[in-house]
Structure formats: C-alpha cells, structure tokens
Amino acid sequence: GAPTLEFAPVESAAVGDWDSLKTTLAASPTFKRMEAEAELRATGAGPAHTDNKLRLFGKSEGDVRVTLYRDHAGWCPYCQKVG
Numbered sequence: 001g002a003p004t005l006e007f008a009p010v011e012s013a014a015v016g017d018w019d020s021l022k023t024t025l026a027a028s029p030t031f032k033r034m035e036a037e038a039e040l041r042a043t044g045a046g047p048a049h050t051d052n053k054l055r056l057f058g059k060s061e062g063d064v065r066v067t068l069y070r071d072h073a074g075w076c077p078y079c080q081k082v083g
Contacts, residue, residue, distance in 0.1 A: 016024075025031050040046030044056035056064070 037046050037049070038051070041049055041052050041054075044054040044061070045058070046052075048055075054061075
C-alpha cells in the first residue's frame with residue numbers, strides 16, 4: 001500500500017501569536033525600508049511607485065506648473081488595447 005506520512009506536532013509557542021509576528025515584522029530591515037518609502041511618497045518624494053498620489057521630483061508644490069492625472073488602479077483601457 002501507499003506509505004503513511006507522520007508529522008511531528010507543532011507547539012503553539014513555536015508558532016507565536018499575531019502580536020509577536022507584527023513585532024518581528026516591524027523589526028525587519030525590509031519593513032523599515034518600506035515604511036520610509038511610504039513616508040517619502042506621502043510628501044511627493046521617493047522612488048516611482050503605483051501608490052504615489054503626488055510626485056514633485058525634488059521641487060515644491062508651489063513650483064508645479066502642470067498637473068498630470070493617472071488612474072490609481074494602475075491600469076488604463078488604452079494600455080490594455082495596445083498591449
């Protein structure tokens with residue numbers, strides 16, 4: 001017959017709870033970098049990202065002469081048509 005698989009039981013203490021997972025995640029370098037980038041995006045700075053609502057390219061909002069709008073869903077019908 002088919003071999004049977006046996007698994008060792010996992011203790012709940014080894015898995016942890018949501019709070020300990022959040023603490024571990026918040027301490028990671030990746031999370032810290034993502035948080036810093038999100039703060040930059042909120043001010044109009046930082047790298048290009050689909051979550052950007054404002055891009056100032058190192059200038060102030062008073063320097064803006066042209067406002068470009070884009071679909072924040074990250075797609076447009078024209079791109080789908082030609083893609």
